[in-house]
Amino acid sequence: MPSIIPFKATRATPAKAPHLISRTYQDYDMDELEAQLKYNPYSFLQILNPGYKFSHDISGNERFNLVRNRFLEFKEERHLITEDTSCFYIYENVDPHHSYTGIIAGANTLDYENNHIKRHENTLHHKEVLFKDYLNTVGFNAEPVLLTYKDDDSLNEIIANIKTTTPDYHFMTTDHNCHQVWKVADEHTIDTIQNIFSQKKNLYIADGHHRTASSHLLAQEMGSKHDSYNYFMSFLIAESQLNIYEFNRLVKDLNGLSKEQFLMQLDQHFRIQNRGLEIYKPSKKHHFSMYLDGEFYSLYLRKDGHEIKTPLDDLDTQMLYDLVLKPLLGIGDLRTDSRIDYSYGKSDLLLMKDRIDRGKFEVGFGLFPATVDQMKSIADADLTMPPKSTYIRPKLPSGLIIYEFENE
Template sequence: MAKIKPFRCIRPNAGVVSRVAALPYDVYNREEAKVEVAKEPLSFLRIDRAETQFDDSVDTYDAKVYAKARETLEEMISDGTFIADEESCYYLYELTMNGRSQTGIVACASIDDYMNNVIKKHENTREDKEIDRINHVDICNAQTGPIFLAYRAVTQLNEVVDKVKKEALLYGFTSPDGITHNVWKVSESEDNAVIEKAFDDMNQIYIADGHHRCASAVKVGLKRRNENPNYSGDEEFNYFLSVLFPDEQLMIMDYNRAVKDLNGYSKEDFIYEVEKNFNVTLVGDKAYEPEHKSDFGMYLDKQWYKLEAKDDLKAITDPVDGLDVSVLQDYLLKPILGIEDPRMDKRIEFIGGIRGLEELERRVNSDMEVAFAMYPTSIEELFAVADADRLMPPKSTWFEPKLRSGIFIHSLG
């Protein structure tokens, strides 16, 4: 059973929500974040990436950066940029991209469910990336970026969501990237009760995106428990901010690969090696986007090729080894191109599908040697890996659209 509870939200006033809402902190490097804040002084990046308020001599992870984040948040609450709801409730958050919508339930999830594996993971986290968000959440005393969770769709939740979406919008705006964001408050107590009961009946929910933010939020909660040995379990630090989406609405995009060299092979010898495990078809200069699982696009020397995994590779049933990203890694990138550890090897780069296949062409025509277009990992494959208590290879999934930070804030008390 999953404990998913309503909360008292701190949120922007309606007049400025479109200016405050920002893409997640880790989408930008420091220079890019500074540009965004210069363009929009109310951008939530002022809080999420408070180093933007200092010159470059101040380290991104300096203690004064986190103190500035808290100070800025408190100032924006004091001046009315943010308001605090009086009652605890759920919210609905709908994102529409290219005419396709997905609607999630904004709520708080339990750190105990994370530790007990009711909330399932499919990625490893890195301690150095966790430390930054641990400091940010702990010093701000708030969670400012929601975790993207997924669940298997259930009729009761679909019905409540459809009902509430007929009511008046709390917010509605379109961000500069063309994504439409709509928010509703779930005000009726009976609707809140249905939501809570429906999640209580679930045995598992899944982290779709935000593993580092989630792990950091949990570690802050455990730190607060150590500091408050008489905690009851009801304190806000026992929960973390989430948006939960039904699986049937989610879209995972391709997460493509580019490699700097052919590991000493000539083009002809490289293709000869690839043909041992893949059927290789020359497509020409028109980009090839894989249409099926086990198919890959390859861009090399200004030409596109279709790679089709041979039957013995298609027959792999293991939930991890059978992923397309695993097949490419295990039967091409590692044995032929020498990419032993894609997490660490500087010869490989990962390119989100949102950038399109033209980005693969651009990179190969400039600073890379070969690129691979992937068929997207499915949400069912993600669930299967997590249910098996296994981990996906790095950069297996690219979710779009991205949840905005700054629309919902969860205070830790």
């Protein structure tokens, strides 16, 4: 059954933490990234983009080695400090709409190999190898994998009790997020938490499939060099605290069909209603929104419109692919086809409408978000969702708590 461990974290000093932590690198647009690199010398982005210091774009092993150098500089300058003892960390993030609390710990790569850490997405081998090589060179993991578990009253009570004490970190960031961290060093509490997780049958990857697969590759490559390579940093959070948003689909053309031909073919599987300028957002699964030629449509799956044999067949992103994207619009590989793009649901349908109105796409589809139960059912059946089926929050900051590999 799943095993988790405390670890000797490298972490931001409390005074520097509000300035040091960053979002995922890909989450920044070019202007925001430039501003952070230019005006914030403490940002973790300075480590992730070491070429900025030299006004030079670098990649591959050269970049990996410079990331390592910049990381060591941050440690030497005491922007980052390393624990003397192994700990768990309770992390809470409160934004204007939600509150998330979970446990930062090391998760076992063997549990991933033995399918006790279950996946619901496919990974690309070249990306696994690339990030494995990155981890091996830089020697640390700064972005935890998001793992979820069935809500547990015993864990909730432990976490609630810890949160009554003074946090080790308590600060606000400019995006109006409040961050709090409690270090858990008490051996009895650590043993209790480990025992609770050891009795669970499975954990589920909510976000971070490539990071998990890469950590597993690294563990295999390093063998018995040091036990720290057999674990990867994770943020363990109860299912009830996950927020899952949908990814909308946008397609550049109707694959040679006229609007009328396309609607007639859709009618074989869906009840279609023209909503005009009314922005229609699906309110339950198997209902879809469509924006075409300046108008919104609701598409309701007909009762005999699709045979459901597996948990994957019941997933709206798979259903849309099987009934519309592939047979009608000629979309083959959802990862590589240049005719399709995605926008996650937090951006809402207005963004989809705007991109179509500006002529960048011909048609767009809005979906109802998948549920945790659907995600787990698909993982339990050893199936995988289509790409861009879920956008899951929370997204943890990089640089606050770091898992560093040991070599001695």
